[in-house]
Amino acid sequence: MARRKRELSNNLINRLPQYLTYLKELDKDSYVSALEVANSLNLNFELVKKDFQKISSKRGVPNKGRKVDDLINGIEKLLGFDENHRAILVGVGHLGNALLNYQGFKQYNLEIVGAFDYNKEIIGKTINGIKVYDFDDISSIRRKLNATIGIICVPASEAEGVAIRLVASGIEAIWNFAPVRLDVNDDVIVSNMDMAQSLANLAHRLYIKK
Amino acid sequence: MARRKRELSNNLINRLPQYLTYLKELDKDSYVSALEVANSLNLNFELVKKDFQKISSKRGVPNKGRKVDDLINGIEKLLGFDENHRAILVGVGHLGNALLNYQGFKQYNLEIVGAFDYNKEIIGKTINGIKVYDFDDISSIRRKLNATIGIICVPASEAEGVAIRLVASGIEAIWNFAPVRLDVNDDVIVSNMDMAQSLANLAHRLYIKK
Numbered sequence: 001m002a003r004r005k006r007e008l009s010n011n012l013i014n015r016l017p018q019y020l021t022y023l024k025e026l027d028k029d030s031y032v033s034a035l036e037v038a039n040s041l042n043l044n045f046e047l048v049k050k051d052f053q054k055i056s057s058k059r060g061v062p063n064k065g066r067k068v069d070d071l072i073n074g075i076e077k078l079l080g081f082d083e084n085h086r087a088i089l090v091g092v093g094h095l096g097n098a099l100l101n102y103q104g105f106k107q108y109n110l111e112i113v114g115a116f117d118y119n120k121e122i123i124g125k126t127i128n129g130i131k132v133y134d135f136d137d138i139s140s141i142r143r144k145l146n147a148t149i150g151i152i153c154v155p156a157s158e159a160e161g162v163a164i165r166l167v168a169s170g171i172e173a174i175w176n177f178a179p180v181r182l183d184v185n186d187d188v189i190v191s192n193m194d195m196a197q198s199l200a201n202l203a204h205r206l207y208i209k210k
Numbered sequence: 211m212a213r214r215k216r217e218l219s220n221n222l223i224n225r226l227p228q229y230l231t232y233l234k235e236l237d238k239d240s241y242v243s244a245l246e247v248a249n250s251l252n253l254n255f256e257l258v259k260k261d262f263q264k265i266s267s268k269r270g271v272p273n274k275g276r277k278v279d280d281l282i283n284g285i286e287k288l289l290g291f292d293e294n295h296r297a298i299l300v301g302v303g304h305l306g307n308a309l310l311n312y313q314g315f316k317q318y319n320l321e322i323v324g325a326f327d328y329n330k331e332i333i334g335k336t337i338n339g340i341k342v343y344d345f346d347d348i349s350s351i352r353r354k355l356n357a358t359i360g361i362i363c364v365p366a367s368e369a370e371g372v373a374i375r376l377v378a379s380g381i382e383a384i385w386n387f388a389p390v391r392l393d394v395n396d397d398v399i400v401s402n403m404d405m406a407q408s409l410a411n412l413a414h415r416l417y418i419k420k
Contacts, residue, residue, distance in 0.1 A: 016410060017406035018275055018390060034401065080414050081410075094311040108406065108409055149416070156232070172419070177230050180251065181253070189415045191412035191415075193408050198402070200224075202221055207290025207384060
């Protein structure tokens, strides 16, 4: 299917999921204005108006706004969420467990199709319909499951080793929840979710304020 | 206790928890060089050397480096992690549950001292030693628990309402896991952990690459 791919600014990439979450709570066939969305999400009205022009080529209806469905489809196309992303998760501790049970990924067309651990007590179990495999079998099972994204939920000290094995198994993108920067091949896409950094930032600002 | 409080750059705040995680895995009485740390964390050596000078005023020992213990204490002082931070968590779903069970907060001196929900089936339960209270009792229990940080793990649509009630109850800083920007008073500190944004970024880069 031919369609033009545009690289979006990071700020826009950050706003699009916010719009999506908000819009998905509305009736698909209803209409919404940029002003309503701007007010609800505490964003600048002019900014939202411009974003909406990028999201959908269909014009809005005066005094009604744009159709919710058109906006949702536009955002999903821009982000690539209309394609199904198959992910595997490594490290079934508390955080890994929470992610396996998280219902919010579906709206981004991310499906976790398998989990991996070294712990013999967990291997073979099924969590929220997702089977846990032995990490030693990563290469063959990654291929069988046809997953492109690897989610790392292991401790910091193990994360780099896991990342290297994921890449060797054919994973193209890593979503890293371990509090460490990963040194992987440049053409592997890495996105970090660093709780320690976020908490450090909070604690430091609280400390400075006192 | 008189001590000079310095506002740190965001980049330094981002690196300090990485150092801390790494250093805490070493023997406290051992020595470590900036080069070792730079190599292990995939950071620039000169940068780590400069950071270490900010972290500890004690000079390193030639061919050995700096004492691990001195570096840990220095980082904790800079970030304010040597002070105990008492937090409450709102929204005991899968993510809330994972955070209540997360063992990694202790190293940052963050203690979750209570949890809140509206669900009558969860209220009264104890998770990892942390009691779950009725969110309607937030004001009195926040005071009793003497908590300053509020962790929001509710769905996006409920997050702002929860934030407003947390601030009204006396919370000074909010760690927000809901995928929405919060509109709270300017002197409330907010740090966002946005999984949807992080995932959107990853999915979009994967989509552009193909």
